[in-house]
Amino acid sequence: MVYGIGNPLIDILIQVSEEDISALGLSKGTMHLVDSSERSRILTHCAGLPVEYRCGGSCPNTIIALASLGIDAVLGGKVGPDKEGDEYIRQLASFSSASTLARGQEATGSSIILITPDTERTMNTFLGANREFSLDDLDLDLVRNADYFYFTGYMWDTDAQKAAILAALGACRNAGTKIVFDAADPFAVNRNRLEFLQLLDSHVDILFANREEAGILFGSDSMEGCLAALKKRCDTGVIKNGRHGSVVYSNGAEYSIPIFPATALDSTGAGDMYAAGxxxxxxxxxxxxxxxxxxxxxxxxxxxxxxxQFSPREFEAVRQGLEAGEWKVSG
Known part of the structure; x- marks a missing residue:
């Protein structure tokens, strides 16, 4: 069983132009934490553009994918006492994902995802009720009974969230639960670099990071330097390098993983699906x-x-593809 604790967010997907990103003064391709007034400013600017609403959040995306692929997976987190929270729980159930979502006092978190024509995503995240997640919301029995405990760097936002995760990590060590950490975003890594390195040294069994995140985390401009640093700190780790594929390191062995040919429409969630896969x-x-x-x-x-996220029907198709071995390559 995989138990993941993350930030449940209602994703608001909007197709925009490069000019929209510039006009809003946003840094393209990164995640920005916004307050309610900034959230309103962005939505006002994008009024009239096509919008879609989906159940999201980085860790939730991974847990939903695992559950939809037939893996026993449970999501922990917090939503608000509002219709968005109700909708999130409803959509989550449609993916067959179990949850221990608590209800907070603040509004349900949301992420405005602005997608430019090159498929790059610029995320503007309003955390809302997620910031209230604390030790009281942690299910330690699930932590102890899990095979893998999964969390991301996005949980390093408030002291209460950090305290809950650190308590979970301590329980993992005592129970033998494997700890899986996704660095999540360059902004999160840059802000919490030293603490993340401490996590790698003392807790983490498996690390996921993309090339930019790894460069910030390990203080290296080269893939080789990042891999060398990774090998000193983790038993298993993955560095994703965009169109160049990824490199998996595990217990002394290194594997180059190619990308699979695809016509990219939207890169949102690619890292979350990689972790799930x-x-x-x-x-x-x-x-x-x-x-x-x-x-x-x-x-x-x-x-x-x-x-x-895939729809339930799309998930069934990819599940069949995985089971049929469509991922297999020679070599």
Whole structure:
């Protein structure tokens, strides 16, 4: 079983131009934390553009994917006492994902995802009720009974969130639960670099990071330097490098993982699906190289659709593809 704690967010997907990003004064391709007034400013600017609403959040995306692929997966987090919270729980159930979502006092969190023609996403995240997540919302029995505990760098926002995650990590160590950490975003890594390095040294079994995140985390401008630093700190780690594929390191061995040919429509959720595919492979008893291929294959599927999540019907198709071995390559 995989137990993930993250930030449930209602994703608001909007197709925009490069000029819109500039006019809003946003840094393209990154995640910005916004307050309610900034959220309103962005939505006002984008009024009239096509909008879609989906159940999202980085860790939730991964947990939903695992559950939809037949893996026992449970999501922890917090939503608000509002219709958005009701909708989130309703959509979550449609993906067969179990949850221990608590109800907070603040509004349900949301992420305005602005997608430019090159498929790059610029996320503007209003955390809302997520910031209230605390030790009182943590299910330690689930932590102890899980095979993998999954969390992301986005949880390093408030002291209460950090305290809850650190308590979970302590329980993992005592129970033998494997700890999986996704660095999540360059902004999060830059802001919390030293604490994240401490996590790697003392807790983390498996790390996911893209090339930019790894560069900030390990203080290296080269892929080789990042890999060298990774090998000193983790038993298993993945560095994703965009069109150049990814590199999986595990217990002294290194594997180059290619990307799968795809016509990219939207890169939202590619990293979340990669993590889901990798954990899916490990849980199915595959080795790290094969798990990396599952991850790359699944990431290649999600970029072909708009949004960070497949529909239940699409999930069934990708599940069949994984089971049929469509991810297998020679070599």
């Amino acid at each position: 990798f954990l899916y492979g490990l849980i199915q008893g595959l080795g790290p190289r094969e798990a990396g291929l599952c991850a790359s294959w699944l990431a290649g599927k999600i970029v072909q659709i708009k949004g960070a």
